[in-house]
Amino acid sequence: MKASNHLWKERLAGDIDEPLNREIDIFETEIDLRRQEKVDERLFAETRLRRGVYGQRYDNGQRHDGRVARSLEYPTANPTKGPNTLWDAPGMQRIKIPYGGLNGAQLEVMAELAEEYSDGIAHVTTRQDFQLHYVHMEDTPSLMRRLGAVGITTREACGNSVRNVTACPFSGVCPDEAFNVTPYAKALSRFLLGHPDCQNFGRKFKPAFSGCSQHACGLTSMHDLGAIAVTRRENGVEVRGFELYVGGGLGAVPYQAKLFDEFLLPEQLLPTAQAIARVFARLGEKKNRARARIKFLVHDLGIEKFKALVLEERDRLPEDPRWKQYLSEALAASGEESPQPAGDLSESGSPEYRQWLKTNVRPQKQTGFVVATITLPLGDITADQLRSLADIARRFTPDTVRTTVEQNVVLRWVRQCDLAELFQALESAQLARPGASNVVDVVACPGTDTCKLGISSSRGLAAELQHRLASKSAEMDQAIQDLHIKVSGCFNSCGQHHIADLGFYGVSRKVGGYAVPHFQVVLGGQWTQNAGSYGLPIVAIPSKNIPEVVSRLGERYVSDRNQGESFQDFIKRTGKLQVRKLLEDLAKVPGYETDRSNFSDWGDPREYSISDIGKGECAGEVVTAVEFDLAAAERQVFEAQVFAEEGDFQQAGETARGAMLHAARGLIKIEFLDVPDDRDEVVKEFRTRYFDTEKIFDPFAGPKFANYFFAAHRSSGNGHTPESSRRLIEEAQLFIEACHGCFNRMGLVPSAATA
Amino acid sequence: MEIQHVNLKLHLRHSGVVDLEPLIPIFHDWVREQSCEETLVDVADYRHVPAGPGILLVGHEADYSLDWSDNRLGVRYNRKARLGGANQDRFRQALRAVLTTCRKLEEDGRLEGKLGFESREFELGVNDRLLAPNNEETYASLSPEIGCFCDGLFGRNNYSATHQSDPRRRFSVLVQTPFPMDRSRLLNDLSP
Numbered sequence: 001m002k003a004s005n006h007l008w009k010e011r012l013a014g015d016i017d018e019p020l021n022r023e024i025d026i027f028e029t030e031i032d033l034r035r036q037e038k039v040d041e042r043l044f045a046e047t048r049l050r051r052g053v054y055g056q057r058y059d060n061g062q063r064h065d066g067r068v069a070r071s072l073e074y075p076t077a078n079p080t081k082g083p084n085t086l087w088d089a090p091g092m093q094r095i096k097i098p099y100g101g102l103n104g105a106q107l108e109v110m111a112e113l114a115e116e117y118s119d120g121i122a123h124v125t126t127r128q129d130f131q132l133h134y135v136h137m138e139d140t141p142s143l144m145r146r147l148g149a150v151g152i153t154t155r156e157a158c159g160n161s162v163r164n165v166t167a168c169p170f171s172g173v174c175p176d177e178a179f180n181v182t183p184y185a186k187a188l189s190r191f192l193l194g195h196p197d198c199q200n201f202g203r204k205f206k207p208a209f210s211g212c213s214q215h216a217c218g219l220t221s222m223h224d225l226g227a228i229a230v231t232r233r234e235n236g237v238e239v240r241g242f243e244l245y246v247g248g249g250l251g252a253v254p255y256q257a258k259l260f261d262e263f264l265l266p267e268q269l270l271p272t273a274q275a276i277a278r279v280f281a282r283l284g285e286k287k288n289r290a291r292a293r294i295k296f297l298v299h300d301l302g303i304e305k306f307k308a309l310v311l312e313e314r315d316r317l318p319e320d321p322r323w324k325q326y327l328s329e330a331l332a333a334s335g336e337e338s339p340q341p342a343g344d345l346s347e348s349g350s351p352e353y354r355q356w357l358k359t360n361v362r363p364q365k366q367t368g369f370v371v372a373t374i375t376l377p378l379g380d381i382t383a384d385q386l387r388s389l390a391d392i393a394r395r396f397t398p399d400t401v402r403t404t405v406e407q408n409v410v411l412r413w414v415r416q417c418d419l420a421e422l423f424q425a426l427e428s429a430q431l432a433r434p435g436a437s438n439v440v441d442v443v444a445c446p447g448t449d450t451c452k453l454g455i456s457s458s459r460g461l462a463a464e465l466q467h468r469l470a471s472k473s474a475e476m477d478q479a480i481q482d483l484h485i486k487v488s489g490c491f492n493s494c495g496q497h498h499i500a501d502l503g504f505y506g507v508s509r510k511v512g513g514y515a516v517p518h519f520q521v522v523l524g525g526q527w528t529q530n531a532g533s534y535g536l537p538i539v540a541i542p543s544k545n546i547p548e549v550v551s552r553l554g555e556r557y558v559s560d561r562n563q564g565e566s567f568q569d570f571i572k573r574t575g576k577l578q579v580r581k582l583l584e585d586l587a588k589v590p591g592y593e594t595d596r597s598n599f600s601d602w603g604d605p606r607e608y609s610i611s612d613i614g615k616g617e618c619a620g621e622v623v624t625a626v627e628f629d630l631a632a633a634e635r636q637v638f639e640a641q642v643f644a645e646e647g648d649f650q651q652a653g654e655t656a657r658g659a660m661l662h663a664a665r666g667l668i669k670i671e672f673l674d675v676p677d678d679r680d681e682v683v684k685e686f687r688t689r690y691f692d693t694e695k696i697f698d699p700f701a702g703p704k705f706a707n708y709f710f711a712a713h714r715s716s717g718n719g720h721t722p723e724s725s726r727r728l729i730e731e732a733q734l735f736i737e738a739c740h741g742c743f744n745r746m747g748l749v750p751s752a753a754t755a
Numbered sequence: 756m757e758i759q760h761v762n763l764k765l766h767l768r769h770s771g772v773v774d775l776e777p778l779i780p781i782f783h784d785w786v787r788e789q790s791c792e793e794t795l796v797d798v799a800d801y802r803h804v805p806a807g808p809g810i811l812l813v814g815h816e817a818d819y820s821l822d823w824s825d826n827r828l829g830v831r832y833n834r835k836a837r838l839g840g841a842n843q844d845r846f847r848q849a850l851r852a853v854l855t856t857c858r859k860l861e862e863d864g865r866l867e868g869k870l871g872f873e874s875r876e877f878e879l880g881v882n883d884r885l886l887a888p889n890n891e892e893t894y895a896s897l898s899p900e901i902g903c904f905c906d907g908l909f910g911r912n913n914y915s916a917t918h919q920s921d922p923r924r925r926f927s928v929l930v931q932t933p934f935p936m937d938r939s940r941l942l943n944d945l946s947p
Contacts, residue, residue, distance in 0.1 A: 003759035003837050004885035011885060058797060065787040073794055074815055088815060090796065108923060115925060116760075116882055119818060120808045121801060133799075134813055136835070377803040384806060384824065387923055430805035449799065463803045603800045605780040 001136040002116065008142040016148035023155065023194075024148060027051050028141040035087075037079045045082030052094040052157030053140050055082065056133065056450050059089035066606030081137055090134040092450060093117075093143060094157035098189040099167035099182055099209070100128035100403035104390035106150045107401070111386035117143050122386060124379040126443060126496055127206065128166045128403040129157060133450050155194060160201040160292075162277070165189035167209040168217035169402035169410045172336070173364035173371055177211025178229035179240055181218075183330035184269060185209045191270050191326050192277065200281040202292030206249075207273070210530050213243070219405055220530040221257050222248045222499065224294045225273060228530065230263060241265055246276060246306070247298030250493035252704070253730040254534045255295040258303040260310075268314075270323040275314035279306070290704030336398045336413065342368020343417025352432070353423050355474075360436040361419065364412070372411045372422060373436035377466060378444055378459055379407030381431075388429035396422050405496075406443055408436060439476070439483045439554075440469045443496060447489025447506060448601065453700050454489035455610060456506025456517040456543055460602030462487045468547055477558045483567055484527045485550065487519070491734055498534040499525045501567040502550060507540050507737055508610050510627065510744055511589040517543040517601040517608045520733075523553075523571045523579060533568075536641055536726070537733055538580050540634070542598045545586040552582055576641050610744065629666025630739055633659045637732045644725055653720030656732040660709045663739040667696070670746070683713045696742045705731075705738035756896045758842050762882040762925065763849040764822070764831040765857065768873040773828055775802055777865050778810040778821055785812060790859070792852070793817045819856055821870075829874075830856050833882055842897075846879065846904045851945040853877070854938050873935045878919070879904075880927030887926040894918045894928070901928055908941060 009025075016024070027047070034044040061072050074088035081087050095110075102110075110130060114122040117139045118132035125131055135143065144154055156162055165185050172180035188207060192198055198205070207225040210218025220226025226245035231238050241263040248257025264272060276294075283301075285292040298306050347357060360373045374389070381389070389409065393401050397413045404410060414422055426432035435441050442465050445451065447458030465485060473481065488495035488505040497503030503522035508515050518540045525535030541549055561570045571579060589598045600608050636659035643652035661679060664686045668675040671689055675682060686709070690696040696706045708731035720728070782798040789795055793814035801807045806826050812819040816836035822829060832852045838845050857872045879901060881887035887897070898916075905914050909932055919927045 001836055002883060003757075004883050007885050063786070063797070066783065067787070070787070072796060073789075075794070090813070090815075111923075112884060116884065119799060119801075119811055119813065120822075120824070121804065134796075134818075380801065380804045380807070382804060382807045382824070384924075460800070463800070466803065603779065604783075604798075606783055 001138045002142060005138060005142045008145050012145050012149045016145060017151075020148045020153055020155075021145075024141055024144045027144070031137065031141065034079055034081065041080050041082055041085075045085065046159055048081060048137075048140075049159035050156055050161055051140070051144065052096065052154030053135075053137070054092040054094055054158050055085050055452050056089065056091045057448065057452050057454065059086055059091060059452065060084040061086045061089065064606065064609040066600075066609070069609075087137060090136055092446075093132045093135045093140060093154065094125070095130040095132070095147060095152060095154050096157045096164040097128055097130060097152070097403055098165050099171070099185040100169050101182070102401050102403070103399045104394045106152060107386045107390040107393065109146055109150045109152075111383035111390075113143055113146060114386070115383045120383050121380050122383070123446075124376055124381070124403045124407045124409065126379075126405050126407060126445070126494060127164050128169075128405060129164050130403070131446075133446075153193070156198075158204075160203055161205070162192040162195075162198045163204050163206045165192070165207045165209070166218070166223075166405065168211050168215070169404045170217055170362075170371060170412075171209070171211050172334070173366060173369070173412050174211055174215075174217075175363065175365040176215065177365075178231045179211065180334060181209040181211050181227070181229050183334040184227070184242075184266060184327070186334075187326040187330040188270060188273055190330070191322055192273060195274070195277070197274055197277045197281060201277075202284045202286040203289060203294075205277070205280065205294060214529060216499075216527045216530060217405070218530055219496075219499070220245055220248070222250050222254065222496070222531045223257060224249060225276060226257050226530070227264075227269065232263065239265075242269060244272065247295040247303070249293050249295045250496060250498050250534075251293065252290075252491045252493070252701070252734050253727055254493065254498045255299065256534070257295075258298055260303065260307055266327060267324060270326065271314050271317055271320070272310065274320075275310045275317060278313050278317075279309050283309070288704075288707070290701060290707060336400050337366070340415060342366075342415045344368075345370075345416035346420050349420055349423070352427075352434070353420065355434045356423055356432055357419065359434045359438060366413075368416050369412075370414050370416055370419065372414050372419070372426075373404070374409040374411065374426065374431045375433040375436045375441055376408050377433065378442075378462055381409075385429050385431055388425075389431065392422070392425050392429070392431075395425070406437055406441060408441070435470065435473060435481075437484070438473075438481045439485060440466055440473050442466050442469075442485045442487065443500075444487040445489055445494035447487070447495075448604070451489055451494075453492060454506065455508050456489055456519055457601040457604055458487040458489035458495055458504075458506060460604060461504065461519065461543060461546055464602050465547060465550060469550075479558055479561065479567075480554045483554070491737065496531075497522050497525070499527050499531040500535070501525065501527065502553065503535050504546060505537075506543075507740070508608075508744060509540060509542075509589075509740065511598075512592050514592050514599055515608050515610060515744060516589055516598050519543055519546050521546075521549055521583065523576075524568055526568055536576075536729065537637075538576055538641075539583055539587055539638070541583060541586050542589050543601050544598050548586055549583055552586075553579070556582060572645070576638070576645055580638065626666045626670055626743055629669065630663055630736060630743070633663035633666065633736050633739075634733075636662060637729060637736065640725070640729045640732065644722070644729065649720045649722050649725040653725035653728045656725065656728040657712045657716065659732045660712050660735045663736045664690075664709060667739050667742060670743075679713065679716070683710065690742065695746070696738060698738055698741060701738075705735045708732070708735045756842075756887075756893075756900075758845065758881050758883075758887055758897065759834070759837050760882040760886070761834045761838075761845050761849040762831070762880040762927070763846075763853055763877055764824070764829040764880075765850075765853045765874050765877040766827050766829040768871045768875075769828050773870065775810045775821055777867075777869070778860075781860065781863055781865060782810060782812040782819075785859075791819070791855075817852065819852070829878075830860075832856070842900050843904055846901075847945050849879075850877070850908075851942065851947075854942045854945070857938060858942065872938070874938075875933070875935055876929060876931040878927050878929050880919075880925050882925055884925065889920065889922050889924055889926040891918075891920075893926050894920075897926075897928075901930075905930055908944065
């Protein structure tokens with residue numbers, strides 16, 4: 001689209017590493033071939049995804065304007081850039097930032113790209129990447145060349161590949177770390193990038209590093225591959241190693257990673273990762289995307305068998321000199337110490353400065369130096385701010401910043417004596433916002449703003465919560481200030497709602513025949529201990545009532561908590577039943593004709609819809625019965641949670657299974673009122689009427705959720721462990737969501753609502 | 756020198772805090788009605804970003820926004836797609852788009868007159884660092900074109916044009932007039 005696109009190649013010749021330059025040339029050729037329709041659209045879609053070129057909301061050319069779905073009339077009808085993805089529709093460019101590390105020159109280029117190809121905003125993601133939105137397909141090669149000229153690649157930022165290798169942003173300066181994991185993350189990222197053994201995965205593969213086990217910064221438990229730095233003494237000498245974990249992940253159903261090796265030597269890191277990749281590529285699911293992440297393979301095989309296969313594979317690998325070379329080169333280049341001596345900290349200053357010191361500055365292990373966090377609202381930063389940040393990084397640090405999984409940026413190696421000046425510089429750039437990593441620092445995925453999968457407006461809600469909480473943050477009890485809020489626009493967990501104190505994920509409900517944006521309230525997640533445990537959904541609340549949910553839970557926590565009790569422990573002690581009771585009235589939605597505010601989402605005045613709402617052919621009574629069944633199924637899932645909370649995992653699992661059956665029966669009743677009670681018959685009818693016809697298929701996840709139901713039925717009679725019952729509860733909730741979605745798509749309006 | 760991707764921001768007079776929220780439903784209506792020359796795609800809310808794009812109306816060929824960059828409120832037009840004709844035509848098209856936007860917003864009762872559309876200046880830029888790097892050479896090359904454009908709008912000696920020379924920012928020139936612009940007359944003059 002840019003008139004200069006054909007010029008950048010020549011202009012940057014010689015500035016880009018030749019292999020990367022060649023890759024971008026090839027990608028440009030692939031774009032040309034697709035334009036001539038000489039490449040299949042599916043193949044092209046995966047090709048561009050592996051270059052970080054992602055789809056964006058409405059790229060199928062359909063947009064609901066609050067009244068009806070309308071076609072967006074783009075100039076170019078053909079070709080597509082993937083199935084149901086129009087060529088002209090703007091998309092998202094994801095940019096990998098290994099371990100979140102950037103320098104001033106890279107920040108300046110990011111600013112230029114945000115202005116010239118996007119909307120002037122660069123967005124930091126929960127995996128330390130950058131994303132640019134509203135980018136046009138034709139501009140992507142130029143964008144990649146400009147990034148390549150400053151040493152950044154977008155390769156494998158999306159698609160079924162090894163994604164960004166993330167790492168604790170405090171690595172190397174954290175007082176609690178075993179050792180600096182940065183060089184290891186760097187070496188692994190370099191080694192796996194484009195590696196032939198990583199080109200045939202069924203799904204993506206996300207690695208993460210952490211310098212310690214107790215903090216949250218690395219979130220290793222929720223990653224496909226997690227490495228935590230550990231040391232031990234051997235013959236009086238300290239030896240480095242990694243606690244290595246595999247098979248973690250959030251997504252629709254979260255899995256805690258399993259311990260693969262309690263002390264993996266650094267020289268074994270790269271070959272072990274390669275062997276894991278080979279086993280995953282060979283044995284991982286390929287057809288059913290819903291079960292293609294490595295977490296399913298590890299679960300199905302069991303960690304011991306998986307480990308045995310990996311070690312066997314590792315033994316067979318031909319020696320690769322890069323295993324040692326990349327590590328030694330990364331270790332040699334790992335120094336970023338400030339050459340200047342540190343001075344004393346000045347704590348006197350304005351109230352704003354003192355507040356910022358309190359929430360955004362933490363000491364380094366190197367005496368006299370500190371890390372300062374720049375809190376980015378919803379992870380967004382303007383081009384002008386990026387340029388200011390580049391100047392600040394050069395002036396106050398050894399030209400280095402890191403992005404964080406909380407969508408912020410940290411400045412490392414700041415001298416204590418420079419803090420007052422740094423604050424001034426940040427204030428000038430409007431980057432001195434306090435509240436880093438506390439309750440006002442709400443994390444959110446893109447949600448309905450730009451994501452094709454978004455169900456509710458996660459960013460709209462997050463902005464509203466930030467706005468409300470910031471206005472009263474000074475008076476807040478410290479216990480509230482320390483909470484973490486994370487919001488996802490759907491069940492896919494990009495906002496990491498499972499590991500927040502207060503997590504929310506978007507769902508849709510019909511009220512009186514009209515769709516209402518909701519969020520499931522997820523409580524009990526643990527942010528520390530590298531995402532130590534996952535929360536469970538309690539109840540779905542209309543989007544507009546979520547601020548009141550936060551307010552009520554916060555007040556109850558402050559008034560009822562025991563001395564030093566964490567929010568997670570407080571929720572556990574209170575019990576989900578009581579918590580649900582506390583929120584129950586907020587779940588109610590006044591009728592469409594009484595108050596329409598609930599029928600649109602935060603920051604979006606259009607009447608809410610995730611599909612067209614029309615009249616169906618079924619009798620209203622039948623539809624009412626369906627809604628009743630789905631609500632009953634949800635209640636059963638909640639009861640299952642209560643059983644699990646009480647330690648009765650057998651009952652929890654069976655109740656969750658029953659909930660799925662209840663929801664399935666509800667849908668069947670639309671077509672077959674006399675559906676029998678027999679389980680086998682229900683499953684058979686459901687398969688015939690909803691699965692074989694693909695009515696239950698999620699527009700994006702396909703048959704995934706229906707398969708949860710069938711799998712639950714197949715495993716009837718099996719015992720339940722804490723883990724399996726928990727998983728069944730999650731799956732039951734998602735299956736019920738799928739039933740809601742199916743019902744919504746059928747466009748059935750109850751007679752009561754139209755009366 | 757052929758330039759594309761004209762980026763023009765008309766600075767607006769305002770006093771104190773301005774709430775941009777009413778812009779959101781208005782822009783959504785514009786998408787519904789496809790009420791601009793361009794194919795309109797969506798609305799993005801960046802009110803949470805200080806000195807950011809504010810409320811953005813995303814189009815295929817161009818974006819419109821009421822933005823706060825440089826902490827100054829203004830109506831911005833950012834041309835993304837190429838446009839035929841001469842440079843003068845592209846300048847005229849961008850200013851016409853901005854002035855039309857002002858007129859439509861001014862006429863929309865939902866803003867309740869909270870936004871003042873009086874203006875004495877606009878920033879005329881090029882959103883492409885390769886076509887128009889922000890340096891003296893570009894300014895020297897484009898200065899006669901910009902002069903010609905502004906002479907036609909305001910008459911010779913009735914305005915000033917100052918190159919915004921920060922080399923890291925996009926090429927732009929700040930055009931200022933001693934009196935508030937007569938937007939109706941300008942729109943009339945700029946009609947194709």
